[in-house]
Amino acid sequence: MSCSNCCHSTPVHISSEYRKALWIAFGLNFAMFFVEILISITSRSTSLLSDSLDFFGDSANYLISLYVLPMALIHRAKASLVKGVTMGGFGMFILFTTIYRWFYGEIPHYSQMSIVGSLALLTNLVAMWVLYRFREGDSNMRGVWLCTRNDAMGNLVVILAGVVVYFTQSKYPDLVVAFILSFLAIQASKAIILQALGELK
Structure with missing residues (x-):
């Protein structure tokens, strides 16, 4: 039996506790997604x-992690690849959206x-607390x-x-932050993909 199928598996008691933490984080994030997507449209941010x-x-990502949690490391690593590519895709989407709004956007x-x-x-602080x-x-947990x-x-x-938009009445502080967020997403995507590829070797 290869090491990828038998080593570095998550202990049963950790899996149970980690599963609970993931469900809490999922509920918080999914609810916040709906709030922010609606407000981002009305605020033009x-x-x-x-x-x-x-x-x-x-x-x-939390749902994928819950699904692959009891599986062998090789399957968790493959899931991490999917998550890493998805994260990078979101980062690139925001990057191009930000560039567009730099020229045609309005003050949020x-x-x-x-x-x-x-x-x-x-x-996110609550989610960080339960996941700390x-x-x-492995790459899945790190992701x-x-x-x-x-x-x-x-x-x-x-x-x-x-706060800066309030004082400057400019759209650019919002767009600079969007650039930063896209950069963070792309960097995290790279880190997750590289670790997952290492686990698959």
């Missing part, structure tokens, strides 16, 4: 749009940006943690962007 896609991507509503950003930050003890592990951590970082800069 690209950074909120980016953050809403992060929440949707994280929700899908700063109050909605800051209020929803604060709610999103609280959501599982931040180290879950990186997604959650990046979202919390993104929420902070969205809130800051809302």
Whole structure:
């Protein structure tokens, strides 16, 4: 039997606890996705749009992680590849959307940006709290943690962007934050894919 099928498997008691943490994180993220996608449309905020896609991507990632949790490492690594490519796709979508809105976008509503950003930050802090003890592990577990951590970082800069938009009455702080979020997504995607490829060797 190959090592990929027998080694580095998640202990039963950790699997049970990790499963509960994933379900909590999934519920929080899926609910927040609907809130942010609606507000990003009414507020015309690209950074909120980016953050809403992060929440949707994280929700899908949590479900994938729940599905492959009892499987061998090779299957979890393959799932990580899917998650890494998806995360990179979201990052590229936001990058091109931001470039477009740099030339044709409007000034977003700063109050909605800051209020929803604060709610999103609280959501991700709770998710980080339940997932913190599982931040180290295979590429699948690491990918879950990186997604959650990046979202919390993104929420902070969205809130800051809302404040800067208020004082400057400019669309550019929102777009700069969107650039940062797309960069974080692409970087995390690269890290997850490289670790998953290493586990598949």
